[in-house]
Structures are given as C-alpha cells and as structure tokens.
Amino acid sequence: MSITFIHTADWQIGKPFASLTDETKRARLSGARLTAIAQLATCVTAHQAAFVLVAGDLWDSITPTKALVSETLHAIGQIPVPVYVIPGNHDHGAMGSIWHQPFFLKEKEALSPNLQVLLAAEPLELEQVVLLPCPLLRKHESTDLSQWLRDPECYHNLGNKPRIVLAHGSVSTFGSERFEDDEELGSSSANLLDLTRLPMDELDYVALGDWHGTKQIDAKSWYAGTPEPDRFPKGEAHDQGNMLLVRAERGKTPEVNVLKTTSISWQRQSFHFAGDTSFDAFENAMETWLGKRVNQDLLQLSLRGSLGLEALDQLLTRLEVYESRLIRIKLDNQVLPDPTAEELDSLGQSRQNPLLARVAAQLNILIQQGGEEAFIAREALKQLYITNKAI
Numbered sequence: 001m002s003i004t005f006i007h008t009a010d011w012q013i014g015k016p017f018a019s020l021t022d023e024t025k026r027a028r029l030s031g032a033r034l035t036a037i038a039q040l041a042t043c044v045t046a047h048q049a050a051f052v053l054v055a056g057d058l059w060d061s062i063t064p065t066k067a068l069v070s071e072t073l074h075a076i077g078q079i080p081v082p083v084y085v086i087p088g089n090h091d092h093g094a095m096g097s098i099w100h101q102p103f104f105l106k107e108k109e110a111l112s113p114n115l116q117v118l119l120a121a122e123p124l125e126l127e128q129v130v131l132l133p134c135p136l137l138r139k140h141e142s143t144d145l146s147q148w149l150r151d152p153e154c155y156h157n158l159g160n161k162p163r164i165v166l167a168h169g170s171v172s173t174f175g176s177e178r179f180e181d182d183e184e185l186g187s188s189s190a191n192l193l194d195l196t197r198l199p200m201d202e203l204d205y206v207a208l209g210d211w212h213g214t215k216q217i218d219a220k221s222w223y224a225g226t227p228e229p230d231r232f233p234k235g236e237a238h239d240q241g242n243m244l245l246v247r248a249e250r251g252k253t254p255e256v257n258v259l260k261t262t263s264i265s266w267q268r269q270s271f272h273f274a275g276d277t278s279f280d281a282f283e284n285a286m287e288t289w290l291g292k293r294v295n296q297d298l299l300q301l302s303l304r305g306s307l308g309l310e311a312l313d314q315l316l317t318r319l320e321v322y323e324s325r326l327i328r329i330k331l332d333n334q335v336l337p338d339p340t341a342e343e344l345d346s347l348g349q350s351r352q353n354p355l356l357a358r359v360a361a362q363l364n365i366l367i368q369q370g371g372e373e374a375f376i377a378r379e380a381l382k383q384l385y386i387t388n389k390a391i
Contacts, residue, residue: 002249003128003162006043006259009055009209010226011036012090013072014064017230025327028295029230032264036227037075039261040243044081047245047259050128051081055209055224056088056136056168062097069098070107077112086118086135088168088209089191093119093137118166121148123158129248130158132203134167140190145169146198155202162248163202168209169193171217195221205246205254213238219253222246229266232300232330240266264327266298273305273335279314286322293325300330306338309381337378339364 013033020026044052059072076083087093098104099117108115118124118133132154134145146167148154155163169191195206195217206221213233214225222244229240241262247255269289271282290297299322307315312335323329366377 001128001160001162002247002252004047004049004245004247005129005164006040006047006049006052007055007205007207007222007224007244007246008040008052008227009168009207009224010057010088010212011054011228012057012060012226012230014060014068015230016060020328025295028327029264032228034071034075035263036261037072038078039263040227041075041079043243043245043259043261044079049081049245051126052079052083053131053164053166053207054083054085055166055207056086057090057209058085058088059091059098062091062094064091064098066103069104070111073104073107073111073115076115079114081114083112083115084118084124084131084133084166085115086133086166086168086209088136089139092139093117093135094139121145123154125158125161128161130161130163132163132165134165134193136168136191141169142190144192144194144197146193146195149198149203152199152202155199160250162204162250164248165198165203165206166209167193167206170210171195171208171221201251204250204252205248207246213240214242214244214258215239216256222256227261228264229262232266232268232298234268264296264298266300268300268302270302270304273303273307275306275338276308276311276340278305279307279311282315283318286318290322290325295325295327297326298328298330299326300332302332303335306336308340309337309343310340312337337381339367339381 011033015030015033017026017029020029040052043049064072087097087099091098093099099119118131119135119137121134124131124133132149134149136145146165149165171193191210193208200220203220208217208221208223211223212226212230213223215223217223224244225240225242227241227243231240233240241260243259243261245257245259267289269285271285273279273282289299315335319329319331319333360381363377363381367374367381
C-alpha cells in the first residue's frame with residue numbers, strides 16, 4: 001500500500017534578516033515565511049496528501065515570541081491533515097526550549113491539535129506508515145543521531161507499512177559541500193548523518209532537513225530545502241523555495257516531485273557596460289529580471305564596464321529607484337567613469353570657472369597615462385562633472 005505526503009523543512013519562522021535596515025522590508029521577508037504555511041495547506045488539498053513531515057527548524061530559535069508562536073500554530077492548524085515535526089539545530093529540543101514551554105503546549109492544543117512533535121528516537125507506528133524520527137535535542141550533536149536505525153531490532157514487528165525517517169543535519173557524503181553566507185553563519189562539523197551505514201532495504205524514504213536547497217542524496221534520501229528562500233543562490237544546486245510531494249510504498253523506490261512554493265525571489269545578476277550605448281540594454285535587462293514588481297525581490301547585482309559621466313549619473317539615479325522597489329539590492333558597482341569627448345570639452349572649456357577647467361585637464365592627463373592614479377582621476381573627474389552640473 002502506498003502513501004502520499006509532503007516533506008518540508010527549515011521554515012525558520014522568526015528569522016530576523018538582520019542585514020536589512022528597513023523594518024518594513026524585514027517584516028515583508030518574515031511574513032513570507034508564515035505565508036508559506038498557507039501555501040503548504042493549499043498543496044496538501046490539491047495533491048490529497050495524507051500528512052506533512054517537517055524535518056527540523058520550524059522556528060529560527062528555541063525561544064520565539066509568544067505572539068509568533070500563536071500566529072504560527074494558528075497557520076499550522078489550518079492544514080487539514082496531521083503535521084509531524086522534529087526539532088532541528090535552530091529550535092532544538094533541549095529542556096527549556098519552545099517544545100517544552102507551557103504556553104506552547106496550551107496553544108498547540110487550542111490552535112493546532114493536528115501538530116505532533118517527535119522528541120524521542122523511537123518508531124511511531126501510524127495507521128498507514130511508520131515514522132522513524134531522529135530529533136536534535138541539542139544545537140550541536142557530536143554523535144550520529146541516525147545510528148539507532150542501524151540496529152535490526154528496531155524493525156521487528158513493523159509490518160508492511162512504509163517506513164519514513166526524519167532527520168536534520170549534514171549527510172557525510174555532502175557535508176564537505178556545505179557553504180554558509182552572510183545571511184547565516186554556522187558550523188558544518190556537528191550534526192553529521194552517515195546514511196551509508198543505514199539498512200536502506202529496511203527503509204522507504206529519508207526526509208532530511210538543514211540544507212536550504214532541494215537536493216537528492218540517493219534513491220531514497222532527499223533534502224526538501226526551505227519553502228521560502230532566505231539567501232542569494234550560489235549555483236543551480238542551491239534550489240530554494242520548494243516542498244516535496246512524496247509517494248512511498250514498502251520495499252519500493254519513492255516517487256518524489258518538487259513543488260515550487262516561493263513567493264519572493266532572490267536573484268544574482270550581473271551586467272557589463274560597454275559605453276553609453278549599452279545603458280538601454282541594462283534597463284531592458286532589469287525589466288526582464290524584475291518587471292514592475294515592488295517589494296517582492298532581492299537582487300545581488302554586479303556591475304562592470306564603463307560609462308560616460310552623464311550616463312553614470314543616470315545610472316546612480318536609476319539605482320536609487322531600484323533600491324526603493326526592491327526588498328534589498330546588494331550592489332557591487334565597479335563601473336568606471338569614461339568621459340566622452342563632449343563631456344571633457346564642457347569641463348576643459350568652462351569659461352565661468354577657469355580653475356575647474358584646469359583641474360579637469362590635469363585629471364584627463366592622468367587618465368590617459370593609465371595606472372593606479374588613472375582610477376582615482378576618473379572618480380575625481382566624475383565628481384567634478386556632477387558638481388559643475390549642479391552649479
């Protein structure tokens with residue numbers, strides 16, 4: 001008998017996004033993580049999933065605020081099937097953490113009785129499936145929490161139901177590939193999982209959490225990734241913003257389909273200016289990447305090449321517009337000033353300000369000579385042009 005369910009992980013509700021200084025934009029990102037729960041409820045209904053597995057890090061910390069706890073549990077309560085969750089490294093299950101607090105326990109019963117937290121490494125036999133949880137009870141574990149699944153005794157009397165593992169951490173064949181960025185700094189030396197030592201014939205699916213991109217590890221083991229991206233992508237392998245629809249059956253390879261759930265885009269783009277004539281091409285590229293959307297995108301943008309002084313001033317003005325529209329623009333602007341002949345003439349022949357003309361001429365000489373001083377001279381000439389324009 002087969003069973004269909006949804007595998008998700010790394011919601012990290014309450015993530016602060018401290019790199020954003022605008023409080024409204026931080027709230028936009030945080031709110032999207034709660035909205036993802038509503039998207040999950042829609043997926044459950046659309047695909048007739050029997051239950052939901054959350055493979056760790058439902059919250060971003062072990063002490064979310066009471067208001068956030070209530071809001072999260074209310075959203076989970078709208079999911080029309082049971083939801084099973086294990087603690088991850090961000091919301092580990094040590095005594096005193098959220099999972100043991102009286103307020104959480106009362107609100108769970110009142111708002112989301114469909115939620116069940118799995119804090120013990122022991123089989124949980126349900127009507128149609130057996131769950132084999134590997135919960136994190138501390139932020140960093142030096143031992144492999146899946147090692148209890150190596151014991152043949154734990155599979156006795158489990159019958160012919162599909163057997164599903166829940167675990168949170170880095171698999172040993174993948175740990176060296178992990179990376180962190182400025183959105184989240186951490187260590188990959190703890191919470192290692194050695195799936196190669198598990199009796200895979202006894203298991204039908206391994207639902208993993210911790211890696212924030214969707215990734216298949218072997219025929220039966222998958223990272224779901226985070227349902228809402230929380231960092232800029234670093235290659236095609238880092239596929240964020242998904243949940244997994246899984247169809248498992250005892251003794252068979254599971255069928256896994258990726259469900260796209262993201263509502264906010266995180267993009268990495270680059271553009272090279274080859275003179276003023278490429279400015280329109282840049283505008284067209286930005287239109288392609290962002291359209292007319294407002295407060296829905298984060299963009300890591302790398303700019304190279306050169307522009308005339310007037311075009312460079314226009315670029316800075318356009319970047320101010322994009323900064324207002326985007327949740328965040330992480331800009332690496334290395335565009336060099338390259339004055340046109342007309343711009344140099346307008347500075348060098350300034351009758352109203354002979355001193356400005358002489359300075360512009362000297363800067364142009366340095367630019368023509370090249371070297372390190374040429375870069376400084378270009379920047380100085382740009383500022384001189386902008387100042388003269390404003391007078």
